[in-house]
Amino acid sequence: MLYFDHGATSYPKPKSVTAGALRAMESFGANPGRSGHQLALKASREIFDARETVAKFFNIKDPKQVIFTSNCTEALNLAIKGVLTKGDHVITTSMEHNSVLRPIKALENEGVENTIIQCRPDGSLPLEKVDQSIRENTKLIVLTHSSNLTGTLMPVEEVGKIARERGILFLVDAAQTAGLYPIDVEKMYIDLLAAPGHKALLGPQGTGFLYIKEDLYLKTLKEGGTGSKSQDLIQPDILPDRYESGTPNTPGIAGLKEGIRFILEKGRDNLLHHEESLVKYFLEEMKKLDFIHVYGPKDCKKQSPVIALNFRDMDSSEIAYILDSMFDMAVRPGLHCAPLAHKTIGTLEQGAVRFSFGYSTTLEDVKKAVEAIKSIGIEL
C-alpha cells in the first residue's frame, strides 16, 4: 500500500525505532524510577537519554523541562488547563485542531474567556489581529505551527515575539512540524511546546511531550505515584515527576529516542528539502488538472507536506475509498478534527482529501498518486 497519511502518523517507522522499542521490552522491561535494581536503572537511564535527546533537538536547556505524555493531545491539555484559570483570556486561531479548540471550549464553562482569530481562506494568520485581540487578562496564546488540514505554516516566531513583549505565555502545537522543521524554543519565544512522538519525530504511537519553560508552574492534570517523595500525600514539585505520574511508556519512549537519532543521522534539513520537493512536484501537477481544487497556500515553502484537495464537488470520502480500493493508496478524507479550519477554507460540508507525505515517501510514490488522480478524473 502507498501510504500518504503521514500527517496522522508516520509509517513505516525506521527499523531502528521498532528495534529500540523491542529492546526496551526484552532487555530492560522493568519499571523505571520505581526501584534501584539494575534493570530498573537501565530503564530509567533509557528514559533520561530520550529526554536529553528531545531537549537537545529543540534547544531546551534543561531536559527536566521535557514532560513525556501519551500523545500531543495530552500535552496540549496539560498546557492549556495547567495555565488557565477563571478570569483568564486565551487567544487562538481558526486553524487549530480540536485538541486545542475542545479544551479551550471546555474551559469556557469554568469562566475562561477566549478569542479565536479568523484566518484567511488559505489558512494564513493575519498577524495584526494577534495584537488587536490582546486584552488586559490575556494569559496565553495558542498557535499551531502548521495546520493539519492545509499545511499552512504559521508565523510562530513573530507571534512569539508579540507574546513575549506583552508578557503573555506562548504555547505552540507542533503536531505537524516537530521533527521536520527547525524549532528552537529560545529563538522562537516558545514557553510551552506540545508535540506528538509518532508523527515526524518517527517514534511509536503512545508518545508525545510537553516542554515547559523553566520556573513556569502548571496545575497538574493527574497526580499519583512518582517514585519521588513517596511519603507526601501531595504531588511533589520536582520535575519532571510533578507532571509524570504512574508507569511511563518505556518502550515507546525508547523508540522515540531512536526516531530522533534517525532524523539526526539523515539530517533534518535533508528530510525537509526532500519533502518540500515532493510537495512542489505534486502541487505543480495538480495545477494542471481542472477538476482538482487545492486548498491552502499552494506553495511548498509556505506549507508542511500536507495537501488538502477536492475533486470538483465529489464527496471526499468517496474519492478516498476509490484511492484505497482501486489504487491501494492511503489518504485521509472527511473532516480532519479541525472544524473551524474547514469553515475557514469552505469545506465543512464536503470535507477534503488530504495527502500527507513523510520521510519514506519517494517521488515515484507521488508520481503514482498523480497518475491515480488523473485516472479518477477521466471517469468524472
Added chain:
Amino acid sequence: MLYFDHGATSYPKPKSVTAGALRAMESFGANPGRSGHQLALKASREIFDARETVAKFFNIKDPKQVIFTSNCTEALNLAIKGVLTKGDHVITTSMEHNSVLRPIKALENEGVENTIIQCRPDGSLPLEKVDQSIRENTKLIVLTHSSNLTGTLMPVEEVGKIARERGILFLVDAAQTAGLYPIDVEKMYIDLLAAPGHKALLGPQGTGFLYIKEDLYLKTLKEGGTGSKSQDLIQPDILPDRYESGTPNTPGIAGLKEGIRFILEKGRDNLLHHEESLVKYFLEEMKKLDFIHVYGPKDCKKQSPVIALNFRDMDSSEIAYILDSMFDMAVRPGLHCAPLAHKTIGTLEQGAVRFSFGYSTTLEDVKKAVEAIKSIGIEL
C-alpha cells in the same frame, strides 16, 4: 537477573506480547479511527479486538465501556476527578497507593471532602468502618483490590454490596490483581474498575484501562480529536471516544490483547495457584528466620503475590542493594508510593523490601531468594 519486582511491572513479557506490539508497529502502523483506508481499519480493528478481550475478561457487557488509558494512574484520575465535584464526600483507605490518595488530596482544594479509613496493622480493612464513614454527601468509595505494599486482599465484593445498597459509586483499583484474580464487575458491584495493562495482565508499559458502568457520565480529563463528530467544538458523548482523545498507543494495546490471550491459554486460575504456592513456600521459609520481619497477612490466601519484609532494623535500600549487587536479584525497597500504608504497618522510617512474584517466577527462583536471604542474615 532473578526478577522479583512483578508488582512494579511484569517481566519478561510473554513472547506473544512483544510480537503483538511489534506486529502492530510493522504491519498496520497507521492511525486507528482517523481514516478509512485499509491500514487504519486494521489498526482500529486491532483496538476493537483488544477492547472486546478486556471486556470479556472482566465480564463487562459492552466493550465501549472500556476506556484505554496510558496507565492505571490515569484511569484512577479519570474516575476520581470524573465523578467528584465540590461538596461531595469520598471514602477510601489507608492502604491506598498515591495514585488514589494524591488525586483525592488534590480535590480537597476544590471542596471535596474525604474520609480515609485506618486499616489494621496487617493491612486488612475493618469492614464496619465503611458503613460508619458514609455521610449524606458520600458519592464514591475507592478501594484497592490488593495493597501494593503488603499484598493484603481487600473485601471488594462486600464493600461493593454496601456501596450499591447505599447508592454510592464504587471504584476499584486493581493494579495488583487484574489478570491474576477473578474480577467480575457485575458480581462484585464494581461501577468503575481501574487497572494497568503492564502488570499481571502482561501487556506492555504505556497501557491501562478504566471500565465505566453504563449510563455513568464522567467529566473528562482531556478533550481533543476523537475522529468522531469532528465538526463539534465540544467533546462528543459517544463512547469510548469521549474519554479517549488523541492517537492511542496502538502497539501497546495490541500487546495487551496478547497478554490476556496468554493468560486465558495458561488458565488464570492455574497462574493464581502457581503464584499462591510460591507465596506459601516463601512465607513458611521466612517464618523460620528470626532476623526477618514479614508484614501483612502472612497467608497466601489473604494476599496477592507481594511480600513486604525487613531484616531486623536494617535499611531496606541497603538490603535491596546487596540482593542486586551480590545475588543478581531485583526487589523493590523503600517506600512504595503508599505512605499511609507504611504508617499503618509501621515502616514509614525504615521502608520495606518487597518481593513480588509473577507468572514467570519458578519455585527454583524463590528457593534461590530464600538462600540469598539466609546468606545475608549470617552476615548481620
